[in-house]
Amino acid sequence: MLQYGVHVSRTPLALAALSTAAVPGLDAQSVRVGELAGDYDVAVVTGQDGQEWVVRAPRTTVAGAALEAEIELLDALRLYIDTGVLPFVVPQVAGHALLPEGGRAVVHRRIIGTTLDVEALEPGPGLAADLGRAIAAVHELPTSVVETCGLPSYTASEYRERRLTEVDEAARTGRVPPTLLRRWETALEDVSLWRFRPVVVHGDLAPDQLLVDRQRVVAVSGWSEARVADPADDLAWLLAAAPLEAVDSIMEAYQLRRTELSDPRLAERAMLVGELALARWLLHGVRHRLPEVVEDATSMLQDLDEATADQA
Structure with missing residues (x-):
C-alpha cells in the first residue's frame, strides 16, 4: 500500500x-x-x-x-x-x-530520436502517413492487453456520459461561451456521433512523446493514461495541430491500417474531442486553484467560440 x-x-x-x-x-x-x-x-x-x-x-x-x-x-x-x-x-x-x-x-x-514537429508535417507517404499507421497499430491491439493491467475500460455509451459530465461541470464555471456550450451539447446529444468500437488508446499522445527518425515513428512513451476508450482521443490532437494538407494523409493511412473499421464520423468526433480538451484544461485550473490556467483556458475558449461562430 x-x-x-x-x-x-x-x-x-x-x-x-x-x-x-x-x-x-x-x-x-x-x-x-x-x-x-x-x-x-x-x-x-x-x-x-x-x-x-x-x-x-x-x-x-x-x-x-x-x-x-x-x-x-x-x-x-x-x-x-x-x-x-x-x-x-x-x-x-x-x-x-x-x-x-x-x-x-x-x-x-x-x-534516442527527434521529437515530432507537428507543424512541419507534409502530405504524402512520409511521416504523416506513418503517424496514421502507428496510431492505428495501437488501436488494433487486443483490449485485454490494457484490461489485464488494471487500466480503465469503457463502453461507447459510458465514454459519452463522461464527456457530458465534463461539459456540464465546465458549464457551471460560467466561463464557457454560451454558443460554444450549445454546440457541444448538441454534438453530445447526437447518439450517432458516438457509435464507435472502443479500442486500446494511448490516451495522452503529444509531440514530445513521439520520437521520429527518417520519416518514421521510432518510439512512443508516456503510457500512463492508456485505456480502452474512443479512438478519437489519439487523433484529436493531430487533427487540431497538423497542417490541413497533412491531415488527409494521416487519416487515409490510419484507415488503411485498421481492420473492419466502421466509424464514418471518426474525424468529426476527433475534432470535437480536441475542442473538449479546452474544457478539461479549464477544469484542471479550477480544481487545483490555478488562476493562470483558468485564465488561459478561458481565453482559448473565447478564441474557439469566435473561430467556430458559423457552426453554431
Missing part, C-alpha cells in the same frame, strides 16, 4: 541516487531535470559509459498506482513489438528502487 502524503518531490541528485540503486552497475556521472514531469519527478542520468537513463518517481498515491499499471503494460507490449505488430519501441524498465513512503521509482534507457 502506498503511503504518500499530500505531495512528495525529489531533487535530481536524489533521483540519480535512486537510479544507481535500481540498475546494477550504473555509475551516475551527471544528471539533469527530465521533461514530462506531471505527477512524477523525472531526471535524465548519464552513466560513466555515456548511456543516458530516465528515472521516474511518483509524487502522489494516484501517480504511483498509475505507474505500476504502466510498468505492467510496457512489459505486455514487448510481445507486440518483438512480433512487429507495433512498428515502434516503447520504454522498457531496466530496474526499480523502492521508495521510503511506498511505491517505487523506475528506470529505463533513454530512447
Whole structure:
C-alpha cells in the first residue's frame, strides 16, 4: 500500500541516487531535470559509459498506482513489438528502487530520436502517413492487453456520459461561451456521433512523446493514461495541430491500417474531442486553484467560440 502524503518531490541528485540503486552497475556521472514531469519527478542520468537513463518517481498515491499499471503494460507490449505488430519501441524498465513512503521509482534507457514537429508535417507517404499507421497499430491491439493491467475500460455509451459530465461541470464555471456550450451539447446529444468500437488508446499522445527518425515513428512513451476508450482521443490532437494538407494523409493511412473499421464520423468526433480538451484544461485550473490556467483556458475558449461562430 502506498503511503504518500499530500505531495512528495525529489531533487535530481536524489533521483540519480535512486537510479544507481535500481540498475546494477550504473555509475551516475551527471544528471539533469527530465521533461514530462506531471505527477512524477523525472531526471535524465548519464552513466560513466555515456548511456543516458530516465528515472521516474511518483509524487502522489494516484501517480504511483498509475505507474505500476504502466510498468505492467510496457512489459505486455514487448510481445507486440518483438512480433512487429507495433512498428515502434516503447520504454522498457531496466530496474526499480523502492521508495521510503511506498511505491517505487523506475528506470529505463533513454530512447534516442527527434521529437515530432507537428507543424512541419507534409502530405504524402512520409511521416504523416506513418503517424496514421502507428496510431492505428495501437488501436488494433487486443483490449485485454490494457484490461489485464488494471487500466480503465469503457463502453461507447459510458465514454459519452463522461464527456457530458465534463461539459456540464465546465458549464457551471460560467466561463464557457454560451454558443460554444450549445454546440457541444448538441454534438453530445447526437447518439450517432458516438457509435464507435472502443479500442486500446494511448490516451495522452503529444509531440514530445513521439520520437521520429527518417520519416518514421521510432518510439512512443508516456503510457500512463492508456485505456480502452474512443479512438478519437489519439487523433484529436493531430487533427487540431497538423497542417490541413497533412491531415488527409494521416487519416487515409490510419484507415488503411485498421481492420473492419466502421466509424464514418471518426474525424468529426476527433475534432470535437480536441475542442473538449479546452474544457478539461479549464477544469484542471479550477480544481487545483490555478488562476493562470483558468485564465488561459478561458481565453482559448473565447478564441474557439469566435473561430467556430458559423457552426453554431
